[in-house]
Amino acid sequence: MLNHKRSLDRVFHALADPARRGMLERLSRGPASVSELAAPLEMSLAAVVQHVQVLEASRLVRTRKHGRVRTCRIEPAALATAESWLSARRMLWEQRLDRLGALLAEDSVAARKSMKRKEGP
Amino acid sequence: MLNHKRSLDRVFHALADPARRGMLERLSRGPASVSELAAPLEMSLAAVVQHVQVLEASRLVRTRKHGRVRTCRIEPAALATAESWLSARRMLWEQRLDRLGALLAEDSVAARKSMKRKEGP
DNA sequence: CTTATGCTAAAGTGAACACTTGACTATCCG
DNA sequence: CGGATAGTCAAGTGTTCACTTTAGCATAAG
Numbered sequence: 649m650l651n652h653k654r655s656l657d658r659v660f661h662a663l664a665d666p667a668r669r670g671m672l673e674r675l676s677r678g679p680a681s682v683s684e685l686a687a688p689l690e691m692s693l694a695a696v697v698q699h700v701q702v703l704e705a706s707r708l709v710r711t712r713k714h715g716r717v718r719t720c721r722i723e724p725a726a727l728a729t730a731e732s733w734l735s736a737r738r739m740l741w742e743q744r745l746d747r748l749g750a751l752l753a754e755d756s757v758a759a760r761k762s763m764k765r766k767e768g769p
Numbered sequence: 770m771l772n773h774k775r776s777l778d779r780v781f782h783a784l785a786d787p788a789r790r791g792m793l794e795r796l797s798r799g800p801a802s803v804s805e806l807a808a809p810l811e812m813s814l815a816a817v818v819q820h821v822q823v824l825e826a827s828r829l830v831r832t833r834k835h836g837r838v839r840t841c842r843i844e845p846a847a848l849a850t851a852e853s854w855l856s857a858r859r860m861l862w863e864q865r866l867d868r869l870g871a872l873l874a875e876d877s878v879a880a881r882k883s884m885k886r887k888e889g890p
Numbered sequence: 891c892t893t894a895t896g897c898t899a900a901a902g903t904g905a906a907c908a909c910t911t912g913a914c915t916a917t918c919c920g
Numbered sequence: 921c922g923g924a925t926a927g928t929c930a931a932g933t934g935t936t937c938a939c940t941t942t943a944g945c946a947t948a949a950g
Contacts, residue, residue: 660785
């Protein structure tokens with residue numbers, strides 16, 4: 649749970665930058681070199697390399713070097729982690745909202761007293 | 770698409786902090802006041818208020834003031850946005866990986882030459 | 891009325907972030 | 921070999937972040 653927290657930190661932080669999300673979009677169409685990732689971006693190569701390092705630290709991306717070119721590819725696992733955190737939260741609170749909605753629909757004013765323990769006012 | 774990008778920035782940035790994720794977890798069990806959110810955290814009330822403002826700016830949370838207490842509740846829409854970005858990406862690249870897997874399984878060495886345009890070595 | 895509570899607003903601080911530039915290394919190509 | 925390409929490293933800069941402290945202002949409770 650301690651490392652899991654940090655890894656969520658890193659993943660969400662990595663996703664919070666539009667340039668990095670753009671790189672991920674590019675990479676979801678297939679592997680690419682650092683320069684290919686840099687091409688559409690108006691920023692120095694060095695900056696792009698730094699973004700790639702952030703993506704790699706978050707485990708969203710894995711890279712390997714062949715000769716002088718570093719090839720980047722997506723790593724689905726880290727994204728699944730983030731996605732499952734999100735969907736877990738959403739399920740929880742949609743469930744709660746549904747329950748609340750059901751109570752409001754079913755119960756009329758007469759039933760209110762017996763609800764106090766289950767659901768605060 | 771222009772504002773959509775910024776809103777993703779804000780949502781992912783909001784999610785990138787463990788204190789804020791903790792608040793969201795608390796809030797998925799039901800609405801809470803700022804002080805209730807602050808209780809489990811070892812940080813000043815003022816800091817918690819700032820976190821709440823970040824959550825509110827990201828539209829993950831909506832707040833309303835009754836008397837002197839500000840009540841916070843979750844807003845599912847923003848999270849759905851983030852979740853759908855994630856799942857869209859994941860679908861795309863899992864699709865790609867499946868296609869690649871199918872090619873590797875079906876085609877044998879003999880077919881390799883004709884693949885060069887579609888997929889680099 | 892007085893005091894405690896719940897929050898707000900403002901200013902400051904140190905660390906992290908998103909870049910840049912410039913110098914350098916390794917590899918591929920002709 | 922020599923030069924272009926692809927990336928790396930280090931240092932510097934302005935900005936944003938995550939806090940803190942201090943002071944203050946409503947509202948609720950005694």
